[in-house]
Amino acid sequence: MRVILGPMEGVLDHLMREMLTDINDYDLCVTEFVRVVDQLLPSSVFYRLCPELRQGGKTVAGTPVRVQLLGQDPHWLAENAHRAVSLGSPGIDINFGCPAKSVNKSRGGAVLLQDPDLMYDIVKAVRAATDPRLPVTAKVRLGWDDPNHCFEIADAVAQAGADEIAVHARTKTDGYKAETIKWDYIHQLKEKMTTPIIANGEIWNYQDGQRCVAATGSDALMVCRGAINLPNLGNVVKYNQEHMRWEEVLQLLLKYSTYEIKGDKGLYYPNRIKQWFAYLRHQYPQAKALFADIRKHNKAGPIVDILQRSYAELAA
Template structure:
């Protein structure tokens, strides 16, 4: 079974990828999206969002990283895909799933699910522009508001030459509501689409992963939000590993703090670490209590002191 660490805009950045691939046996990571409008972007944009390109497209621990593109123009997406491959990306992923209003308003992400012909044109252009030995993949939802549209959507990707498709088993309108997950549609897609399908959505633990695999009959999962709730979710899902203890998570948070505070990033650290706590508190009651101690702090040093004190208290 393959387990992929998926993209989360503004959350799963290269620092988070580096840490999570060190403690998990992920088969692949996908970057936050590179937004493409009407130009070939400079190399610096790709290196900023995917500094792993300096390391032959791999994290420090050796996990391949694939650049994700988001946009609506087939030609410019193709040009930028070619550039990302030249810089070292291990393939190209195309975002057809982002439900954010700002993204959809500018004709990117999930809004394209309403136009399978344009999806076909985009995937075909990217496929023709890039090295055929490297995969072109797409991340989609089941549809905009009707899950039965997933068949036309997946067919468009497959017919255009896409190598794989990640299916988040909700529509755009469903958002992220747990009760709207529809894994059974992925099982139906497997019978109709000739390219491999990766299942995504509502995998929070080993049992969820097994249910998803059983329902969808796929052999690959992508995890996103759950990987922030439970930092070793990749190994929990893949190997039935023991979930990390709160003491281990605190140690990881301190390592993250060392990464983030270097250079100018220290200015953003308070918001970033609070953002991570917002996920951790779903899995760890201790995170909810500690978040109350840091949420009013706006500088890095006092936040780190709170984390260090909590860690010492556990170790004592």
């Protein structure tokens, strides 16, 4: 079974991809979106968001990283797709699923689910502008507010030449509410079409992965939020690996701290580590107590001291 590390805007950046692919056997990563409006973006934009382009489009661990584009203009999306693959992206993913208001107001992401004809034009243009040997994929939701629209949406994307479709099994209006997951619609899509489908949504552990495969018939899964909650989720889903112990998570956090402080985002380290703890709290009770201490600080030094002290106490 293929397991893909999906995109999370502002969360799954290149440092997180490097760390998570180092400890998981992910088959593919998809970047945060490159927002395209009305111009061909300079190469520096792609390198900044996806520095893996400088190393053959792969993480240090060898996991392929596919650039994701977001926008509403078929011509400019096609132009930027061509640039991305020319820089080394092993294919292109198109974002039709982001539910953020700021994105939807500028006619990007999930708002396009209301216009399957435009989705068709976008995918067709991107497919025509890129090497046919490289995949063009799309990430969608079931619809804007009606899951039954998924059939028209998926058909438009498939007819335009998409090689694979990742389906988040909720509508835009469902947001991320757990009770709104609708895996059965992915099963219906698979029965109606031949284009491969990646199932996405509410996969938090091995059992969820197995239930999703059984419910959808898909042999490819995409994980996003769960991969931050449980850092070794990729291998948990693929191999039923034991959940990473809290002591190992602390080691990973200290390693991440070194990357962030030395890297280009050092000033943002306190916010980034707090963000990660906000996810970890859902999986690890220990993270809740530690988060109460960390959130008081806005400098890297005291936060790293807390992490090191907690790790030393566990190791003693």
